[in-house]
Amino acid sequence: KQEVTQIPAALSVPEGENLVLNCSFTDSAIYNLQWFRQDPGKGLTSLLLIQSSQREQTSGRLNASLDKSSGRSTLYIAASQPGDSATYLCAVFNAGGTSYGKLTFGQGTILTVHP
């Protein structure tokens, strides 16, 4: 069964810092990996999707990398802003095993960027 872990559970940084959120998964037979943002009381907004054949994806100040063989992904946020404050969720879509065909989520990293 796929398990996804995110570290740290919470992170508080001053505005302007570059930061890294970590995600690890136990089953490397994934089809893709998605990073989501969730604001309090809201649904999930997709930030980046990385296919299993890709190493990284970039969107604006966000860069996500994937090392499938080691079961790791990182989300890099450059020049953080207070508006980046939210919960960030990592999810993997399995290509096989008992978790096949569904997203398995980590518990999220709660990010606070203070002015």
Added chain:
Amino acid sequence: GAGVSQTPSNKVTEKGKYVELRCDPISGHTALYWYRQSLGQGPEFLIYFQGTGAADDSGLPNDRFFAVRPEGSVSTLKIQRTERGDSAVYLCASSSDWYNEQFFGPGTRLTVL
């Protein structure tokens, strides 16, 4: 364009009652997913539809939970004899095919008193 919509946004019910939660996917998306998110946790898979059929319902916690998608578009998640432990945010997602990016709705917050 319109995203995934869910109704109601909030539902408060009493223990033992029956509830229905509705999901309208993005037009043309054949795959539809239901997830449940408890406070402080990531979403957990409940059921996946491809078209009208439930391709995988392995995440439904017990037989009090049931979901339908009769015409391959709108889906309804039905919960019988609700329990306090059913309180959570129920999220719906759709994608253009089973392996593509999933787009999520705003969720329905269910509170069972």
